[in-house]
Amino acid sequence: MSAVMPAAAAPRPAMKLGAWTGVLVAVIAICVVVPLANLAIPETSAFHLSDYAVALIAKIMCYAICALAMDLIWGYAGILSLGHGLFFALGGYAMGMYLMRQIGSDGQYRSDMPDFMVFLNWKEFPWHWALSDSFVLQMALVVLAPGIVAFVFGWFAFRSRIKGVYFSIITQALTFAAMLLFFRNETGFGGNNGFTDFKRILGIPIATPGMRMTLFVITGLTLVGAFVGARWLMGTKFGRVLQAIRDAEGRTMFIGYDPVAYKLAIWTLSAVLCGIAGALYVPQVGIINPSEMSPAAGIEIAIWAAVGGRGTLIGPIVGAFFVNGAKSWFTQAFPEFWLYFLGALFIAVTLYLPQGLIGLWRKLRKGRAA
Amino acid sequence: MTPELMAAGGRARQRMTELAGPVDDGGRSASYARRHEPGVLDVSHGPILYLDDITVSFDGFKALNALSLTIDAGELRCIIGPNGAGKTTMMDVITGKTRPDAGQAYFGSTIDLLGLKEPQVARAGIGRKFQKPSVFEQLTVFENLELALAGERSALRAALHRLSGPQRDRIDAVLRQIHLKDEARRPAGLLSHGQKQWLEIGMLLMQDPKLLLLDEPVAGMTDEETVRTAELFLSLEGEHSLVVVEHDMSFIHALTKDNPRKKVTVLHEGRVLAEGPLAQVQANEQVVEVYLGR
Numbered sequence: 001m002s003a004v005m006p007a008a009a010a011p012r013p014a015m016k017l018g019a020w021t022g023v024l025v026a027v028i029a030i031c032v033v034v035p036l037a038n039l040a041i042p043e044t045s046a047f048h049l050s051d052y053a054v055a056l057i058a059k060i061m062c063y064a065i066c067a068l069a070m071d072l073i074w075g076y077a078g079i080l081s082l083g084h085g086l087f088f089a090l091g092g093y094a095m096g097m098y099l100m101r102q103i104g105s106d107g108q109y110r111s112d113m114p115d116f117m118v119f120l121n122w123k124e125f126p127w128h129w130a131l132s133d134s135f136v137l138q139m140a141l142v143v144l145a146p147g148i149v150a151f152v153f154g155w156f157a158f159r160s161r162i163k164g165v166y167f168s169i170i171t172q173a174l175t176f177a178a179m180l181l182f183f184r185n186e187t188g189f190g191g192n193n194g195f196t197d198f199k200r201i202l203g204i205p206i207a208t209p210g211m212r213m214t215l216f217v218i219t220g221l222t223l224v225g226a227f228v229g230a231r232w233l234m235g236t237k238f239g240r241v242l243q244a245i246r247d248a249e250g251r252t253m254f255i256g257y258d259p260v261a262y263k264l265a266i267w268t269l270s271a272v273l274c275g276i277a278g279a280l281y282v283p284q285v286g287i288i289n290p291s292e293m294s295p296a297a298g299i300e301i302a303i304w305a306a307v308g309g310r311g312t313l314i315g316p317i318v319g320a321f322f323v324n325g326a327k328s329w330f331t332q333a334f335p336e337f338w339l340y341f342l343g344a345l346f347i348a349v350t351l352y353l354p355q356g357l358i359g360l361w362r363k364l365r366k367g368r369a370a
Numbered sequence: 371m372t373p374e375l376m377a378a379g380g381r382a383r384q385r386m387t388e389l390a391g392p393v394d395d396g397g398r399s400a401s402y403a404r405r406h407e408p409g410v411l412d413v414s415h416g417p418i419l420y421l422d423d424i425t426v427s428f429d430g431f432k433a434l435n436a437l438s439l440t441i442d443a444g445e446l447r448c449i450i451g452p453n454g455a456g457k458t459t460m461m462d463v464i465t466g467k468t469r470p471d472a473g474q475a476y477f478g479s480t481i482d483l484l485g486l487k488e489p490q491v492a493r494a495g496i497g498r499k500f501q502k503p504s505v506f507e508q509l510t511v512f513e514n515l516e517l518a519l520a521g522e523r524s525a526l527r528a529a530l531h532r533l534s535g536p537q538r539d540r541i542d543a544v545l546r547q548i549h550l551k552d553e554a555r556r557p558a559g560l561l562s563h564g565q566k567q568w569l570e571i572g573m574l575l576m577q578d579p580k581l582l583l584l585d586e587p588v589a590g591m592t593d594e595e596t597v598r599t600a601e602l603f604l605s606l607e608g609e610h611s612l613v614v615v616e617h618d619m620s621f622i623h624a625l626t627k628d629n630p631r632k633k634v635t636v637l638h639e640g641r642v643l644a645e646g647p648l649a650q651v652q653a654n655e656q657v658v659e660v661y662l663g664r
Contacts, residue, residue: 237517238528244506244517251504251570254465255518255577256492261525 015231022314023224030220035213051212058216058284060324061223065277067304067316068226073270074302075311076234077263078246079163083171084274085298086178087146091275092288093182094145096195097129098138099206099283103199115197116190126188135202142279143272150271151264158260158267163249172295179293194289195282206283219280223317226273230313242266243311303342307349309356318357411478411495411580413443418581418611419464424473426459426640433459434470435640441581446607448622448648449615451637452660457615458501460637461583465498466491477581493523497579501586503566507559511550511569514558515541518573541576547602548572564591571602581611588621600624622648636660 015023034057037049066088074080100114109118113125131137153174157167185191198206205211233239244252245259252259282288291297300323308319323345330338353360411418419441426434434456441447451457462468464475466488475483481494492498506514519541522531533541545551548568553561558569567587574582584603588596596618603612603625616622626632626648634651636644644654651657 233529236529237531238525240509240513240517241525241528243508247506247508248504250488250500251506251573252517253488254492254498254500255573256489256523257517258487258489258523258525262528265525 015228019231023228026224027221030224031217034216034220039209039213051209054212054216055284056328058219059281060321061219062277062281062284063301063304063324064317064320065219065223065226065280066274066301067308067320068223068230068313069270069273069277070301070305071310071313071316072230072234072266072273074305075313075316076239076246077242077266079263079267080165080168080302081171081267081270082168082295082298082302083175084271084301085293085295086171086175087150087271087274088278088281088297088301089178089182089288089290089292090146090149091142091278092282092292093189093195093278094138094141094275095279095282096198096288097132097141098135099198099201100190100195101129101132102201102203103197106199107197114190114195116185116193117188120185128188139279142275146271146275146278147268150268154264154267155260158263172298175293175298176295179290182290182293190289192290194287196287196289198283198286201283206286212284215280215284219284222276222280226276227313227317234313238262238265300342303346307345307356309353309358312356312358315356315358322357409494410480412480413478413580415479416442418443418445418478419613420474420476420479421460421464422474422476424460424463424470424475426456426463426468426470432640434463436473437637437641439635439642441611441613443580443611444608446603446612446614446625446632448625448632448634449613449637450617450619450622450634451643454639455637456640457637458585459640461498461585461613461615464491464583465496489523492577492579495578495580496583497574497577497581498583499567499570499574499585499587501589503563503570503590505558505561505566505569505573508557510555511545511558511561512541512554514569515544515572515576518576520576520578544572544575547575549598564595567591568595568599571599575606579610582606582613584612584614586616586618587614588616588618596621597624604628 034049034054037047038051038054041048043050066084069087070081070084103114105112107115107118109115111118113122117125125132131141153171157170162170181187182189182194183192189195200206201211206215234242241252241257241262244257245262249259278288278292304319304323305316306319307323308317309315323342326341326345327338330341334341349356355362417440419439421437421439424434424437425432437456437460439460449457449460459468463470464483466483466486469484477483477491477494477496483491483494483496486494506517509517516533519533519537521537522528542551545554548571550561550565550569550572553565558566561569567590571584571587574584587603588599591599600621603614606612614622614625622634626634630649631647633645634648635642636651636654636657638660643660644651644657646654
């Protein structure tokens with residue numbers, strides 16, 4: 001075959017050697033370097049990694065999973081969702097419900113019910129808490145709740161051929177409506193306080209160093225796994241059809257592909273990934289409340305992806321680390337100016353770096369090689 | 371006979387046996403033991419495309435006004451007409467993009483086009499080239515052809531799809547046919563206008579459609595490219611049916627000169643104004659009037 005075909009016309013490998021090396025380095029850093037630096041190296045040493053730093057990295061890794069999910073739908077299928085905060089929150093709330101049940105009768109009111117339910121004078125659990133006692137079933141909900149909501153919404157939206165800015169606005173409206181719903185006490189999600197004061201997972205206390213590090217490693221491996229999986233999927237024909245839909249949807253239809261099926265598949269996958277990120281976020285940050293569904297939260301996810309570089313998969317992860325790293329520094333140094341900086345960053349990236357930080361990096365590397 | 375052909379024949383026989391159960395019309399619809407198979411193209415009556423009494427109106431304006439048109443299997447039909455004559459709307463109706471207010475459209479004698487959506491029309495065997503070249507700019511030329519390759523369209527199986535040897539050969543053959551062999555690795559967005567037109571035609575060929583609808587296929591091409599396009603279309607005639615909408619009379623001339631009796635259709639105000647050999651149509655007074663203004 002190789003005599004007939006040009007070499008590069010062969011299918012592109014999902015990952016080059018360099019990318020695999022990067023993945024290996026990331027896995028070693030997550031599973032070995034960080035645990036050692038945090039747990040084994042004494043606090044007096046310069047190589048010690050503080051609990052604060054570990055918690056911050058864990059949080060940003062959850063955000064990076066969201067940014068990756070955003071890249072699948074925005075970067076590859078060209079569909080900007082401002083509703084990913086909803087899927088993040090759904091996964092987070094599903095995890096939160098389980099964590100609330102794990103508190104048992106150690107709450108303020110010494111009741112078997114979560115404190116906010118005692119406060120509302122509820123005598124039994126509402127129907128949607130039926131599974132919350134079981135870790136396995138509730139973890140299934142982490143996947144199913146965002147998955148089903150995304151599938152049903154996507155089914156109607158994509159079948160009605162809602163596109164572009166209209167789709168973005170509707171996803172934002174949906175998220176806003178959900179936020180208002182979750183704010184209400186009657187819906188059984190703890191109102192504006194949400195869920196907090198978690199004590200344990202699977203009977204093991206959360207606040208111990210070992211448990212924290214376990215959650216950190218799980219989050220890190222999820223991020224790496226999601227990245228490798230996304231790289232593989234986008235390298236297949238499925239990924240190429242998605243890009244075809246992004247670039248010329250009419251042409252894709254007229255060569256016989258039904259865009260609805262492809263969009264729905266990647267949309268649901270993206271939502272599920274975001275839900276998983278939410279579920280990992282909640283036990284580590286210790287709180288989930290409706291503010292995760294605010295319009296600003298959804299827009300921020302899009303900004304991480306845009307700053308890092310859309311349609312590159314690694315870019316949005318870099319973007320999530322860059323923006324959130326900058327945020328944690330800025331909000332300490334100049335708390336009032338963070339939102340201005342974020343806005344300026346977004347405008348600058350849109351105007352001068354359409355390919356984001358990854359695009360800049362590639363350009364510099366090319367320039368040096370030439 | 372190859373094993374694939376034998377397998378295909380076996381499947382067809384299986385389907386036929388299933389269809390051959392009791393029929394409520396007493397077998398009248400079957401002619402000479404040949405049964406109509408719903409959803410399978412049947413051109414045994416001659417025409418591959420029937421349009422009957424198609425009317426499309428946009429806010430009272432009749433883009434198509436009781437248009438009736440028949441294209442025979444294997445025919446190359448040129449359609450000309452002034453701007454706004456309804457040429458593009460006609461293609462929209464055939465490909466499922468626009469639903470007509472009235473009329474019927476059949477592909478062969480068994481497939482009702484008006485019940486199908488765009489991807490289904492494409493899968494039934496109708497390929498369409500747009501007026502403006504429409505290719506996947508971020509993908510390479512090779513990948514553009516790969517996606518257009520006839521076959522699997524399911525989203526679930528796309529992730530596990532791999533090109534087979536014969537499929538690679540087919541892509542390679544089309545790359546040569548459209549003179550883009552050396553550009554196979556380049557992103558399609560970097561091609562010249564004429565090359566994009568060729569790539570889109572190549573994508574149509576990959577689909578292996580029975581009927582090709584070509585909307586101004588040589589717009590923006592150089593003279594040499596236009597000549598080569600005419601040659602390509604003439605080589606497709608017979609095995610495929612082609613409908614070419616064009617303004618460029620020299621191109622129409624090139625497509626019809628091999629057979630002076632080849633039909634040309636003139637559309638005007640949403641209906642057929644004249645139909646016949648090019649020389650006869652050009653001599654038609656009404657046609658001259660429409661083109662030169664009254």
